[in-house]
Amino acid sequence: MVWLRVVLAPALLLGVLWVVDLEGVGRQLRGADPGWITVALAFSVAANFVSAWRWRSLVHWLGHRAALSRVFSLYLQGMALSSLLPGAMVGGDLYRAVGLRRDGAGTWPAGASVLLDRLSGLWMLWVLSAGAAAWAWTSGAQEALVNVGMAGQGRWLPLAMALFLLVVPITIICAGRWLPNQGRLSKLTGLMTRRGITAEFCRQVLGSAIVQLLSVAALACGGKALGLDVPFWVYVVTAAPIFLMAALPVSFGGWGTREAAAVVSLAPFGVAAPSAVAVALLYGIVALPQAMVGLVLLVMHRRREPFGSA
Template identity: 45%
Template sequence: MKRARKALWRGLLGLALLGAVLWLADPARVLGQLRQAQPGWLLAGLAAAIASNIVSALRWRALARWLGADMGVRDASRWYFQAIGLNALLPGAVLGGDLYRAVVLKRAGQDTLASSWSVVLDRVSGLWMLCAIGGLGAAACAPQLAPVLRLPTGAFVALMLAGTTAWLLLPLALPWLLRAGRGEPSAGGAGWLHRVAAVLAPLRGAVERPDFLAQLLQQATASAAVQVLSAAALAAGGLALGVHIGWAAWAFAIAPIFLMAALPASVGGWGTREAAAVAALAPFGVPAAAAVGVGVIYGLYQLVQGALGALAFGLPGRKP
């Protein structure tokens, strides 16, 4: 009951936020923007969103196999698109779909820890590259963004580039961090540390393999492709509504919009995504009604993909 109550409150919070954003942007104007959307750009955005998630499914499969949890391309695609449907309908943003992927991979006979780590690292890989591309986009949009923070343009660019570089190099410290955590446990904390060591064992074994850097490069390439396609989907939704801003602006905007949509405070990111779209696109002169429309269109892309996944691959069941 307590879990169901939390889920209900999350859903109500997201709906309340969405309602507030629509009210501030003027519902009539938002509806007018959506009615004038150009079908060609809408279809192009949907195609880019589907391509993004196909690459995401293949990235997850490659990571799972590297960790020792094998699955075929069809299974990876089916479970990934089923997870998209769950993410779009359940409170908790991406958490419900991620949990489903881990559980269904385990039920397919794969190792529990390897299945769980594959989902965790797949999600982290996407967020890692999302923030990196957002940082580069922010640096390219310094003339619009630096005044918002009341920073000199040059200082803002230097800060963004330095932070993005450090962020991109962060995974290289993973082997060192895991080796540093191997210290001898004290008598009082031996049990707890042994349990932590057991959970980290698959990850530690994977990063110590000689192909760690090759796998890291493969994940980075796949994650970059996912985020570029996602940015293209968002931009196509904007173009459908007549929003014309540069690619650098969209590269920046995907970070706050997608991060807010992933927060476990709404159903399918509704409300948080639209609020972030208004804030992220405002420095580029995008009206609130159009920004909300962009967020709504991207949310509809997720719903359509969940429905297509159910039709093409079947609904999530108790057994894979």
């Protein structure tokens, strides 16, 4: 229920801050280095720009031509709605699909582009997380990884996970060529056999890898701003649960769920709870200016085209 989310979303964030020592979090934020925060903002902007490029690539592949400036504008407007409405990124994603539909894209291509765009990012996030864990094990970080439940598995568990995640979409694409192209499966099989799917898959791999590494860099800059001495690979490993929890449709823009996940994920690597919460808060804070730009674009669009008009 929407009203329940409206109540629970801020309560969740306040609860996390209260449990982990609100005063301690405040001290961390007051002492944050503005220079590193600025760098984090730059990485965040770059990540969202590449995200818009990745989405545009999908839109073009699905048959709708759209300018990058228009797609980036819709992306920022979606960010604004995700930050203002309960439901995290769900509301913003729905708005993006509707925006494409109003621009002339078909209902199926518009919705499929947003869904595939979101899945592409989440998939690559877990690939990088598992790959970073495997690499860290071979680089002498066994003790830290044992603390997160990898005892006795060595580097093979995360390496196997990374390879499995890489193989899954390739297997699905190949299997689609033998699925019956009829009934409810027709659109799905048509998607997997669409011309240029191999090239588009490669573009999604590249774009999603860049997006996630830039996003992790923004998260790591938040840690640098607080003076934390944490290796970059730790942020890559922990970004998967942190970003995934932020995407759950139970909060405003991931506030609260992201901070709770940061506490749990960073604790095994020696990061105190107030510092972990402060890192997650800084990551959310650097996204706010972009959301505000998106809000301005949204208001301007609504003035030109009132809600409900064709």
